Amino acid sequence: MLLALFLHAPQTASAQDFPALTGRVTDAAGIIPADVEARLTGKLEALETESHRQLVIATIPSLQGYDIADYGYRLGREWGIGDKNRNDGALLIVAP
Template identity: 60%
Template sequence: MSAEPAIKAVTPLELTGRVVDAAALIRPEKETELTARLEALENDTLAQVMIVTTPDLDGRDIAGYGQDLGNNWGIGDAERNDGVLIIVAPNERSARLEVGSGMEDLLTFARSAEIVEAMLIHFRDGDYTAGIEAGLTQIETDLRGASPDIMETKLAA
């Protein structure tokens, strides 16, 4: 009987704020600016959006990594499930939006893919900050431009 292979333990990143730049991609002054934008967005829409860069995905796919990270950190309101996580893993050349089920009517799979593609255009040029800002700008526009009845439903939840 052969022994089961060891499962690599996932090293969780520490939640230190609205921007967790573990891959050191964002200049400090830009991190401050992004944090203020994320705070204002949450104040305006109640949706909690976070940005994380990670030096590696611990051998996992970005979707599972992001889902686990979002759940472990408790991003978004538990009842509304309105968290959004922007994930950038430069060493794996990967980026993703992890979207809580309460936000899937606004940030659909197709829309999330468009936003990530807008980010990747900048990443290909080596400008991670511009890519992150481009993605966040589109998310801000979508959330702030959502029809009033959609946001009222979220506020009432």
């Protein structure tokens, strides 16, 4: 009887682990050279100043078995990218 209850118990979803947001470019996979990261950061700062829209670039070492669209949606929510009222943040993910 206990075995039957255990087998039919709902499975809890494992929590996703997200890297910390370290700036407009978050290189958690360690694939972007420092000079390139600095140039990208400058361009993203200019874009945000001109358009009032936020774009973040993230390299992720592992999607932890999740679909990239689902992972990206959850990561964007976790990081709070963009304006909450306009829902206008964008996230570019590279997962080598």
